[in-house]
Structures are given as structure tokens and as C-alpha cells.
Amino acid sequence: MELKGKHVAILVADLFEDLEFYYPYYRLKEAGAEVTVLGTGASDYAGKKGLSASQDAAVKDRGPEEFDAVVIPGGYAPDHMRRHRPMIDFVRGMHEAGKPVAFICHAGWVPASADIVRGGRVTSFKSIRDDMVNAGAEWVDQEVVRDGNLISSRVPPDLPAFCRTLIQALVEQ
Numbered sequence: 001m002e003l004k005g006k007h008v009a010i011l012v013a014d015l016f017e018d019l020e021f022y023y024p025y026y027r028l029k030e031a032g033a034e035v036t037v038l039g040t041g042a043s044d045y046a047g048k049k050g051l052s053a054s055q056d057a058a059v060k061d062r063g064p065e066e067f068d069a070v071v072i073p074g075g076y077a078p079d080h081m082r083r084h085r086p087m088i089d090f091v092r093g094m095h096e097a098g099k100p101v102a103f104i105c106h107a108g109w110v111p112a113s114a115d116i117v118r119g120g121r122v123t124s125f126k127s128i129r130d131d132m133v134n135a136g137a138e139w140v141d142q143e144v145v146r147d148g149n150l151i152s153s154r155v156p157p158d159l160p161a162f163c164r165t166l167i168q169a170l171v172e173q
Helices: 018-030 077-081 085-096 105-113 126-134 156-172
Strands: 007-011 034-039 044-046 052-054 069-072 101-104 144-147 150-153
Touching: 007 018, 007 085, 018 034, 018 069, 018 156, 069 085, 069 105, 069 156, 077 105, 085 101, 085 105, 101 105, 101 156, 105 126, 105 150, 144 156, 150 156
Parallel strands: 007 034, 007 069, 069 101, 101 150
Antiparallel strands: 044 052, 144 150
16 A cells, blocks of 8 residues: 555535546545545535535634645535635645645635645646736646645546645655
8 A cells, every 4th residue: 555654635626527536536535645635624525526525624613734635526526625714725825835735626626716726837638727827827738737735636537647646746755
């Protein structure tokens, strides 16, 4: 189990992209990581496609020092996440600690709002390309981009490359 001893946070809010939440959740567990779901404070969250997820803790009650990486799924949830100051602070704290910040699809809104993509190279769903560029990032159209501790992907079909890259970053820690 290549990730035994690693602890990864996955952020959640209503209207998360179901695959972008559950694929990394189970892939990380399969690799031996402890996975904790951090939400905005509600007990349950609705996915875009009808699945639901429960938080293990509110993000305001946990700190970046407890985790080795954070995963931010896309969907419409990142629009809610970026308006929740504790989530922004958590993501910024993870980045400042040099820990992997992995985001896919519309999740780029969260690191953009945390002001951690400036000067970095990222990808995202094409509709938020301008948001990423306006936040100071160099945007490229690739299935996965790793720039330092930032790991980004575009859409659900990119999830295998996204998870492989995140797992590799955790192994290298």
C-alpha cells in the first residue's frame, strides 16, 4: 500500500461532480491513504448526478498540519467553496506548507480565490480558462498538469492521470 501513513482531505459542498469526488476518494483509499471529507458544516451534500456525500468534519475544525494533500472536486460545488472563507484559508494553508493541492474541472476556482495559482501552470475545464488566466496562471489544455505542488486536470475522463499524478506526488513527499 504505497500511501500507508498518508492522510488526504477531500473538500465537499453541494453540487459536487460525483465522479470527481468518488473516483479519487476510493483510489486514494485503495492505495492505503486515510481520507477525510471536509465540508462547510452541513452533514450531507448532494452531488450533481444524484449521489450524496457526508462530511467527516467541518473544514473550520481541521488544519492543514493534519493532512498530506487536499483534493478539490469540480462540479458546481467550487462556486460554493470559494465563498466559504475557512475552505479558502485551508487550501492556502496547504499550499503554503508545500503540500499537494489537487483540483479538477471547475475546482480551479478555489485555488484561484486562494490566490495560489498566480505564476503557476494549470489546466481546468475550458469554461473557466479566463478565470485561471485572470488569477495569474498560465493555462494549458492537457489531461493533467503538475506544477510544484499544484496538480490540475480538466474533466472526468482525465481522472486516471489525475489520480496517478497525485499518488506519485504523495509517494515523493
